[in-house]
Amino acid sequence: MAQLRKRVLVFMQLTILFVCAVLNLADAQGLKVGYYEKTCPSVEKIVKQATAKFMSRAPTLAAPLLRMHFHDCFVRGCDGSILLNSTKDNLSEKDAPPNLSLRGYQVIDGVKTAVESKCPGVVSCADILALVARDAVSMLKGPVPYWKVPLGRRDGRVSIMQDTFTNLPPPFFNISQLKSSFASKGLNVKDLVVLSGGHTIGTSHCSSFTGRLYNFTGKGDMDPSLDSEYAVNLKKKCKPSDVNTLVEMDPGSFKTFDEEYYTLVAKRRGLFNSDAALLDDKETGDYVKLQATTQGYTFFKDFGVSMVKMGNIGVLTGEAGEIRKSCAFVNYY
Incomplete structure (x- = not known):
């Protein structure tokens, strides 16, 4: 019996050591x-200062x-695969149609x-991109979200244009497709609606949404979910074949990070089908309705949480x- 207890004790000790080792490795x-x-x-001070120099000249780069x-x-x-240039033997993500803008x-x-x-060969481009995205947003005028960025990413060596077509959710996705796309990346439904709020800043080319205006079902019709007055204004700016004109995603507030995006979506004035799909x-x-009525109640905090998850x-x-x-x-070795 004593021998059995001894064996059990040793087994438990080894098990504890194994679990601790696994946890330490994971950490x-x-x-x-x-x-x-x-x-x-x-590093964060360097990134912030360098980003500020660009943002002072071109604040619209935040989006x-x-x-x-x-x-x-x-x-x-x-x-950091989005950052890699194409080569003579490979077209990279950077040159894929969804990324040309x-x-x-x-x-x-x-x-x-x-x-x-300051720190040669230490900080990855993937980490720099994550920090710059946060800092660029934080430098916009007015109240803005801010989140601590966990670091330690390393850079990939592969970037393939075709990968964008099956991984990036396009602006014409419906709600089922959007939920599936985000779920495949480990993001939940709340992350979907929160990160969509990033459309509060920036612009889009007409070609990303003119289908809703002129040929929604292939019969020359308009998306019935789109507010008619908003549609009239969009048609004044975008003709069916226009691929160059830029339109504000959050009209009148596209340089300000706020909850106005949700107010517009609630009024059926979301620019993309993927915006309208949130309803x-x-x-x-x-x-959407919560943020449209409470104005700042949880959005900034939620956005930071979802950005960390996405990162x-x-x-x-x-x-x-x-x-x-x-x-x-x-790198070439």
Whole structure:
């Protein structure tokens, strides 16, 4: 009996050690706030200062930089693959149709240069993109959301144009397709409606929504869910074949990060079909109505929480990937 108790005790001790080792490994390979505390303690200050220089000259870059982070995370995870240039043998994500309207790559390159001058070979481009997206939003005028960014991502070495077509949710998705797309990335329905609130800033080309105005079902009709007065105004700006004109996603407030987006969606004035679709589900619809009536009650906090979740999608950590010397190119060994 004593021998049996001894064996049980040893087994329990080994089990505890194994569990602790697994937990420590998981923690070591995960993201965390202050990841560069010892290797590059001033990284967030450097990123903020470098980003501020660009934002002071072009504050409208906040929207495309936020969108760039989203597009990076939804394709191959948050690994900086959106930043890689195409080569003679491969077309990268950057040159995919959904990404051709992205702007701000020079910001990421400029921030990377500033970080490399202080901490060479330490901070990934994926982490820089996550920080720049947060800082660019935080530098907009008025009250803005702010969230702590867990760091420790490493950069991927693969970027393929075709991956964007099956991973990025297009503006014409219905609510079922949107929920499925977000669920495939580990994001829930609340994350969907909260992150859609990012449409409170920025602009869109007419081609992303003219189908709702002129040929919704293929019969030359208009989307019946679209407010008629809003549709008339959009038609004045966008002709059926217009692919160049830019339209504010949140008219009158597109430079301000606020809850006005939800007010517009509640009034059936969401620009995209994917915006209007939020009213087709009880959970997303209830959130839209909450933010449309309470104005600031929970949105900023919710947005930060969902951004942190999004920033964890498919990250490379530990020995995976690399720390790129230049964000547009993989390292050559």
